Amino acid sequence: MNFALHTLGCKLNQLEGEGIADSLRKAGFTLSPQDAAAHGPDIIIINTCTVTSKADQKCRRLIRKALRENPDSCVIVTGCYAQLDHEEIAALENEAGGGGFHRLFVAGGGGGGSAGAAKSALLELPGYVREVLARSPDSPLPEIVESWMGRARGGAAADGAFNFKPEEFAFHSRGYLKIQDGCDNSCNYCRVRLARGPSVSLPKESALVALRSAEARGCAEMMITGVNITQYRYSGYDFDGGLAALLEYLLKGTNTIALRLSSLEPDAVDEGLAAVLAHPRIRPHFHLCVQSGSDRVLRAMGRAYTSRTVEQAAALLRGVKANPFLACDIIAGFPGETAADFEQTLALCAQTGFAWIHAFPYSKRPGTAAFPLKNSVCERDITRRVEALTQLALQGRRSYAQSWLNREVSAVVEKTPPCSTGRCPAGQCRAVSENYLKLIVDGEFPPGSAIRCIPLSLCPDADGENPDAIAVPA
Secondary structure (H helix, E strand, C coil): CEEEEEECCCHHHHHHHHHHHHHHHHCCCEECCCCCHHHCCCEEEEEECCCCHHHHHHHHHHHHHHHHHCCCCEEEEEEHHHHHCHHHHHCHHHHHCCCCCCCEEEECCCCCCCHHHHHHHHHHHHHHHHHHHHHCCCCCHHHHHHHHHHHHCCCCCHHHHHCCCCCCCCCCCCEEEECEECCCCCCCCCCHHHHHCCCEECCHHHHHHHHHHHHHCCCCEEEEECCCHHHCCEEECCEEECHHHHHHHHHHCCCCCEEEECCECHHHCCHHHHHHHCCCCECCEEEEEEECCCHHHHHHHCCCCCHHHHHHHHHHHHHHCCCCEEEEEEEECCCCCCHHHHHHHHHHHHHHCCCEEEEEECCCCCCCCCCCCCCCCCHHHHHHHHHHHHHHHHHHHHHHHHHCCCCCEEEEECCCCCCCCCCCCCCEEEEEECCCCEEEEECCCCCCCEEEEEEEEECCCCCCCCCCEEEEEC
8 A cells, every 4th residue: 555645834744744654654555756646545644734824725725636636545634724624624525526435534623632642643543554454455445544533533642742753754854853742822823822732741751762762773963843842841850841951951861963943932042041052962043933023013913022032032042153044933914013013023134134034924813812803904015025024034045155155064965856946967965054054965975964065156046945055075
């Protein structure tokens, strides 16, 4: 049997998708190429995101396409969108028509719990399928999946969110370690916290075991991820602390593996955390969840800090690393955001000198406090603001990459082809540097391996996805 897996959204979703793929491969399933869905995988898993309305739309398009082009396949939908809009997704099967049997299954929602915990039940599906087929080789796959759904529905436990422990990664060269799930904030625009539930943390011992295992397998770098890793909290007989204490514990318990952090809340970046981040095995790449540079808009969003907090966090991070890559998230067009508010956001981003800005248009999300607000910003103004932020982001990224030309960096080789434009000659590979420069490196190296290289020239079409620079081995 073979399977296809499509993951949308954040790095946490990417890790969970890798965990599902790893469980399927271990059970003897074969992974189909991402572009081979039309060839009819036995199982298609769509791991959804619901951060914006466009994310929901993209998920629905992908589900419809999978049903339409694969009339004999079982399509299983999981993730945050599946957790919150179970019935809306299930109704898509009626649109597809044909087949004469039920083949769209939604793993999430309806039974309580969180998206991460509900998704973890999928890790048991491959073994269940094999068990049934061993007893009854002619059993139709849709019936097997339906039977499994009946057993799995409502059985998700909160600690199941940490069952994603892939030993091999199908889609990524770097490892991922999930230390936290859910969020205790009440940001007025955020729907993900509704899907993921309250914050829960992985015990420190479990985190260290996973990290040591990755190090023993030769993993050069591990991404530390979660919904809000700054809310990590664990108490034990010899440990009582948050993210800073965990990182210190992990670094002391390992020898070579480097750690890269996912998003940080600005108000969580203090002197204590900064001191740990100075460790040479912490990558000089930090992403701040900023959202706005206007204190008035931040208050309306329900954020617990001011623009001054962002400035202080950026200064602390710059103080512990030499010219680190600083990135941020910004939401443009939150209800009531004026032109003056947006100018404050632009000014903060420019003054802070972010190397990249993830600019999102505000999206009304059902169930959030901001959903019923009437003081909407017109779509044309939102589009203009996103474009202004994107242009600033491109300038910042190019300037940052320029500052690292002819300077040696450490990098991890990726599995992806050298260049999405197809203009790169053979004998090259793609890599991501310690400070998050996306490089095309002369030479061929095994995916996942650590190399030293020197960026020599900028790529003309760098845009946040395409590589930033051409490099040579050091």
